[in-house]
Structure formats: C-alpha cells, structure tokens
Amino acid sequence: MIEFNNVSKTYKKEFTAVKNINLKIDKGEFIFIVGKSGAGKSTLIKLLLREISPSEGTINYNGLDINKIRKRNVAEYRRKIGFVFQDYRLLPKMTVYENVAFAMEMICCSAKSIRREVPLVLSMVGLSDKAKYYPDELSGGEQQRVAIARAVINKPETIIADEPTGNLDPETSKEIMKILTEINKRGTTVIMATHDREIVTRYHKRVIELKHGAVIRDIKAGGYSNEPKED
C-alpha cells in the first residue's frame, strides 16, 4: 500500500510543484494519474521513486517512510517498483533479450534463472520471435513492450508507467494497455500517468486528476467520463 500524507514539494522556495497531496493506493489497484503538463504528475512519480524528497509530508510504502531509507538502500527499495518510460529507454547496443536480461543481471540473478525467466516474460509481451532484434529494428509499440518486459522481469510489486503510450498511435496504445491490464490482473499495482483521455475513458479505472500541483479529483474505478472541459 502506498500512502501520501500532506505531501508538498517546493523547488527553490518559490515554485510549488505539488502541494498537500493526500493519497492512498491499495495493493493491486490500477490508477491513472491525469493532468496537463506541469500539473505535477512527474513530480509525484519522482517522489514515489525517491528521486526527490518531499519538502513537507511523508510517503509510506507498505508502512515504510521511504524518505527514511538510507541512500545506499534506495536501490533495494527501487527493486519493488518497475518503471516504464515514455521514451522506452532501451539500451541500443543490446538485443531485446539482452535488454531484459540486463535488468536481472543488475540485481544479481543466476545465469540459470535469467535463461528461464527472460523467455517467459518476452512471450507474455508477445515478442518471443524478436528476442535477437536490436531496438532500432523494432516499432515504437514493440520497443515499449520490451521496456515493459524489462520492468516486470524482477517481479515488482508496483509498476509505474510515465506516459507509456505518449509516443504511440491509438492502435498500438491499446496493445500496451492490454499488457498493463494483464500485469495488473496478476496482482501488480499499476500507476500510470497519462494525458490520453481516450484511454482513461475506455478503461474504467480509478482516476486521480492533478491541477497546479494539487489533487482536484479522485474518481473511483468506473466513475470517470470524458466530460467536455470549460477551458
């Protein structure tokens, strides 16, 4: 369970990126975080990854105040979270297989378990036949699927996806959403930042809307509709 208690983040004493955020995310939930650029989505994610620390308030992960984690233990904490970027961030000189295996190697898994797990995950994202391809030989959707495979290979409790469909066309986005939904069904918490209203409307999940750094709406799963906005 993830809890934000009165979390604010102020940069350089003048610019408040997020203010007074109170959030509770249960294990196994699927959450959209929406809002325009500058609304505070990225800050929220960075706070959760402990890339930055809140100016005020606390963030608890399974009851642990993540800002009390020592610097050298941050890596261990991050293994509980799989991260998917908008721009995929695959390593260009490694094949699909190696990119996914890389994530396992980095946290010390035996060669045997790597050989067992990587093909499983690649088949889950439907890329078994492209294991030997290099990222630049893949379409954007395929690259993002590799990135998702890399994020889940270490069996994280939570997946955070920052605009995972931001660079993709609607058809490809659906594939990505299908995979993320599948991962969520297996019990992994999914937190996805997006500004794609299409997607948010189609998948009836909990929606948290940010504006100027504050939560302005927290809508239960199924309650979101694509109302026309006055602005």
Added chain:
Amino acid sequence: MNPKKIEYVFKQALKSMWRNRMMGLASVGSVTAVLIILGFVLIVVLNVNNVALVTKETFDEIAVYLDDDVSEDQIKEMGDSFKEIDGVLGVAFQTKDYALDKLKEDWGEDAFLLEGLRVNPLPNTYIVQLKDVGMSEQVISKLETFEGVEDVQYYKDAVNSLIKIAEFVKKLGAGLIIMLLLISIFIISNTIKITVLNRHKEIELMQYIGATNGYVRGPFMIEGILLGLIGSLVAILIISLGYNYIINYLAGRYVALLSGISGYMVGVEMILNDLIIIFLTIGIGIGILGSLVSLKKFLSV
C-alpha cells in the same frame, strides 16, 4: 561478487577507457609525471644521505689552497707550522703543476680541453691530514688565520652544501608533488566524468532498476584504478631505467668527479622494491580519489 558481475564491471571499465582514450592518456600522463618527480626527489634525497653517511666516516683530509704570490720559502714555512697545529697528523704539498697534470690524467680523453689554458688556474695546495675527524673545526679555524692561505676546503663543507641542496629539492619537490597530485586527481576525475556522461542513460536506467552499487560505481572505480595503475607502472619503468642509465653513464665516464659520484650512489636494486610499493600506492590512490570526486558530483539519481 559473482564472476558475472566482475566481468561486467571490468568490461565496462575497459570499454570506456578505450572509447575515451585521449583523456585516459592525459590521466596516465599526469599520474606518471607526479610519480617521476616524486621519484627524482626521493633519489636525490636518498643519495645525498648516502654520500653524507659514507663520507663522514672516511674523510679526514683538508685541502688548503695557497695564494699564487706566496714564495717557495714561505710555502715550506707554512708546511712546518701546519704540522705544529694540534690535531694534525701530517701534511703533503701538491704543486699547481702536479694538480693540473692530475686533472689532465683524470679527464683522460677530454684532457685536450685543458690544452688551451695559458696560465694554470689551479692553486698550490697543502693536503692536511687529521688525526681525528672530530677535530676538523678547530684545525680549519687555525689554518684560516695563516697569511697566504686563499681557501680551506674540507669535505664536510661539500657534504653540508649537498645536504642543503637536498633540503631545497625536498621542499621544492613537496610543493610540486602536492600541486601535481591535485592536478592529476582533477584530470582523472574529469576523465571519469566524461565516462559518466557517456554512459549517463545506462546509469540512470540502472538506478531506476535498482542495480546494486557495485554495478553502478564499480566500472568507474575500476577505470580510475586502472588509469592510476598504468600511470604508476610507466613511472616505475621510466624511473628505474632512467636511474640505472645515469648510474652507468656516470660510472663509464673517465672524469674523476663524476665516476666518483657514481660510486657513492645507491643502486637501483636497493630502491626498486620501495619504489614499486610507493608508486603503486600513490598511483592507485590518485585513481580512486579521482573516481570518487567524479561520482560524488555526477551520480545522484
């Protein structure tokens, strides 16, 4: 540390060293420069100490140079008076011609250089032998009071001035070494910085994945260590070969003064072990410090 991790860490370190070889060369060069200067200072100090040690025990002669206008009678008189001084064992007279002949003999092939002299510039000299080296001070002060004595040379003076030179070299060397140490730490940290920036995306990714510190920092530490190591190996090679060459060069000369010096010099094999230990420690130390400086600055996701 599993083998796979070690392999990864070394592979990354070597890869970025190759990719970044010009900066690597600068780093190695700076480490080598520091260590060569350090080696030079060490060798000078060591040798001066050695000379001082050896000569203090064996030397018991004082050279008394006489003015050219002293007549032969006076010279004889002076010799007799010198013998009377308390602490003097005996005296021997060397004419200026003898001194020149001896010099020509010592210079061997180079003696033709002396042919051009129209006047013999060397003084008539009394060699005063001491009963005891400890009495040198009082004997010298008495010798200096004689009229017609141009100068009194005791080996101790030479030793003392050598020691003074060594002190100077030590101080100058210490300053230079500290400066160069800082410069080479700076250059290495810059080299590592370039690697960090080159691999910036991969490192960021690793940090998001939650890679262990060994994976993230390992390659940079190894790169720094290897740069320092190569720098110190080059320095060890240059210093030991160079020093050996100088010793042999001096020993092979016929010029007495120089070949005499080589006899007092500490052999390469005597200092090589210490040199290797000191150089490797400092070289690798510089490498580690350079890496740490860079990592502290640039690794912070």
